[in-house]
Amino acid sequence: MAVPNRYFDLIDQTFYFPQEGFDIEDGYLVFNGVPLIYLIRKYGTPLKLTYLPKIGTQVKKARNLFTRAMKSVGYRGKYYYCYCTKSSHFSYVLNEVLKHDVHIETSSAFDIDLIRRLYKKGRLPKDTIIVCNGFKTEGYLERITTLINDGFENVIPICDNMGEIEYYEQHVRGKCKIGIRVATEEEPNFEFYTSRLGIRNADVARFFHEKIKDNPKFELKMLHFFVDTGIKDTLYYWGELKKAVKLYGEIKQHSKSLNAINIGGGMPIRNSLGFEFDYKYMVKEIVNLILQSCEEDEVPEPDIFTEFGKYTVGESGAAIFSVLGQKLQNDSEMWYMIDNSLMTTLPDTWGIAERFILLPINKWHNDYRRVNIGGLSCDNSDYYNSEVHESQVYLPSYDASDPEPLYLGFFHTGAYQDSISGYGGIKHCLIPSPKHVIIYKNSQGNIVDKLYQPEQTAEEMLKILGY
Numbered sequence: 110m111a112v113p114n115r116y117f118d119l120i121d122q123t124f125y126f127p128q129e130g131f132d133i134e135d136g137y138l139v140f141n142g143v144p145l146i147y148l149i150r151k152y153g154t155p156l157k158l159t160y161l162p163k164i165g166t167q168v169k170k171a172r173n174l175f176t177r178a179m180k181s182v183g184y185r186g187k188y189y190y191c192y193c194t195k196s197s198h199f200s201y202v203l204n205e206v207l208k209h210d211v212h213i214e215t216s217s218a219f220d221i222d223l224i225r226r227l228y229k230k231g232r233l234p235k236d237t238i239i240v241c242n243g244f245k246t247e248g249y250l251e252r253i254t255t256l257i258n259d260g261f262e263n264v265i266p267i268c269d270n271m272g273e274i275e276y277y278e279q280h281v282r283g284k285c286k287i288g289i290r291v292a293t294e295e296e297p298n299f300e301f302y303t304s305r306l307g308i309r310n311a312d313v314a315r316f317f318h319e320k321i322k323d324n325p326k327f328e329l330k331m332l333h334f335f336v337d338t339g340i341k342d343t344l345y346y347w348g349e350l351k352k353a354v355k356l357y358g359e360i361k362q363h364s365k366s367l368n369a370i371n372i373g374g375g376m377p378i379r380n381s382l383g384f385e386f387d388y389k390y391m392v393k394e395i396v397n398l399i400l401q402s403c404e405e406d407e408v409p410e411p412d413i414f415t416e417f418g419k420y421t422v423g424e425s426g427a428a429i430f431s432v433l434g435q436k437l438q439n440d441s442e443m444w445y446m447i448d449n450s451l452m453t454t455l456p457d458t459w460g461i462a463e464r465f466i467l468l469p470i471n472k473w474h475n476d477y478r479r480v481n482i483g484g485l486s487c488d489n490s491d492y493y494n495s496e497v498h499e500s501q502v503y504l505p506s507y508d509a510s511d512p513e514p515l516y517l518g519f520f521h522t523g524a525y526q527d528s529i530s531g532y533g534g535i536k537h538c539l540i541p542s543p544k545h546v547i548i549y550k551n552s553q554g555n556i557v558d559k560l561y562q563p564e565q566t567a568e569e570m571l572k573i574l575g576y
């Protein structure tokens with residue numbers, strides 16, 4: 110009997126397939142029920158898409174996980190979902206997020222202008238909790254302060270360093286809610302020992318006693334900590350969380366107003382069809398750890414805030430390319446050259462070796478072969494040739510005479526790629542930003558697509574370049 114060598118069989122035997130969000134219909138890949146070949150035929154490639162309904166699903170999922178975990182262990186604090194704007198600032202993302210009653214985390218000065226714009230458009234109520242993180246420039250401090258003075262009653266500036274508080278002391282009229290970010294220790298294999306973000310753990314209590322405790326202006330609300338390598342079931346993660354919660358207990362004993370712990374972002378998303386992460390277990394363990402630590406310290410358990418960025422928006426995004434041609438550069442190295450750049454359109458693949466779910470849109474019944482995917486820029490780093498589950502990429506082989514090109518999709522690319530690549534700006538080798546389509550539910554509840562931005566033009570780039 111012939112050994113099946115078809116791409117479909119490879120996927121079927123390696124993973125469980127079809128699976129949530131991915132299926133095959135009439136030989137073509139379907140993403141969240143959307144036939145991608147329809148979008149390709151309508152808009153062409155390269156194409157980025159955002160499937161907006163996924164955002165609400167993610168918010169609801171996380172909210173359910175936390176509230177159920179809290180209920181199951183008798184936790185008396187509340188859960189607050191904040192969206193961290195930096196993972197995608199686009200208006201359609203924020204509009205969607207805000208439909209789900211979430212709060213906001215900001216990281217720089219212009220974020221505050223964004224908040225004001227949303228307020229003006231009636232999308233964000235004045236009592237939204239706005240957690241202001243990051244190292245504060247003069248412009249950021251000024252905007253935060255003006256926001257508070259204009260009556261946004263739940264702005265919580267999070268002190269990233271000790272000097273920052275002086276500005277609020279001088280410029281905020283009336284009372285000022287405040288938070289403190291505790292610097293975590295970095296993972297043992299990282300270049301630095303302590304994160305540059307936040308106030309070092311050993312200084313936090315002193316800072317609180319000297320600057321906040323007896324100052325009637327300030328109301329300490331939140332202790333913030335974020336392990337930026339993400340929420341993982343490792344000794345390192347649990348150790349850092351434990352330290353932060355211990356510190357919470359210590360300060361809580363002297364602060365009536367302190368009632369929240371913010372564990373930041375870092376909830377992982379599916380970056381492979383073989384992805385396994387026990388969300389329910391992790392959330393329950395987090396809630397349990399906080400509860401137990403507070404019981405030991407005899408303080409009431411805090412409200413828990415999260416600032417999930419990638420988790421909120423990552424799985425809503427995809428980037429679709431055509432393979433323009435294949436190049437066999439030696440006996441074993443086959444290149445599939447795509448019609449855009451990986452380096453500029455999916456910069457995390459290059460900058461931090463991030464992996465995404467990679468699947469062909471068509472030709473699932475062709476044989477498969479090992480390939481390298483090459484981008485259009487001249488850079489030798491503009492390639493993609495390994496996946497999370499193995500250090501190679503397999504894709505369908507195809508005949509150059511086949512009239513339909515091979516189409517490839519990178520999935521769950523909705524977070525960070527646009528802000529890091531500088532959407533619509535100058536690009537390496539002047540490779541343009543792809544066109545961008547959003548898919549959403551209209552007022553009749555039907556799923557519809559709309560071109561958000563056409564592909565970047567030469568005129569747009571040349572204008573920036575001064576021609």
Ligand SMILES: Cc1ncc(COP(=O)(O)O)c(C=O)c1O
Pocket residue numbers: 193196214242335337373374375376416417418419420524
């Ligand atoms: C303070 C803070 N909160 C939240 C996030 C969001 O992280 P993620 O997108 O991994 O959820 C970040 C990301 O860098 C962050 O620095």
